[in-house]
Amino acid sequence: MDVQTGITQASPYLPQGMPTPPTFRKVNPADQPILYIALTSPTLPLYTLDEYAETTIAQRISMINGVAQVSVFGAQKYAVHAQLDPHLLAAKQIGIDEVENAIEKWNVNLPPGRCSARTTPTPCWPPDSS
Numbered sequence: 001m002d003v004q005t006g007i008t009q010a011s012p013y014l015p016q017g018m019p020t021p022p023t024f025r026k027v028n029p030a031d032q033p034i035l036y037i038a039l040t041s042p043t044l045p046l047y048t049l050d051e052y053a054e055t056t057i058a059q060r061i062s063m064i065n066g067v068a069q070v071s072v073f074g075a076q077k078y079a080v081h082a083q084l085d086p087h088l089l090a091a092k093q094i095g096i097d098e099v100e101n102a103i104e105k106w107n108v109n110l111p112p113g114r115c116s117a118r119t120t121p122t123p124c125w126p127p128d129s130s
Helices: 003-013 046-062 086-091 096-106
Strands: 113-116 121-124
Touching: 086 096
Parallel strands: none
Antiparallel strands: 113 121
């Protein structure tokens, strides 16, 4: 069985929320990069530059005939940060778990993290990741 067939057969068993399906590409590990591109911006946050590099530049370069692999390094992914006031939550009868659930439903990418009141950090894990 070749690798691509194995990936196709395993696809039904992969998590539903994957942003991109797994792919396979044959490359020679002895090949050296022939081009490096650096992105900087005085106004854009790093996660925006990373998104642009991943979704626009890398994809377009990878479509050029003869390009075996395109890698993006130095990534800074966007992460949701929520600062909660435990006294205000208690006054409104809202639990940290309710805030966590609301963020999980709103956010497509659910990396492990932690929710913390001002004094007590609480681990927050997406479903099926522990």
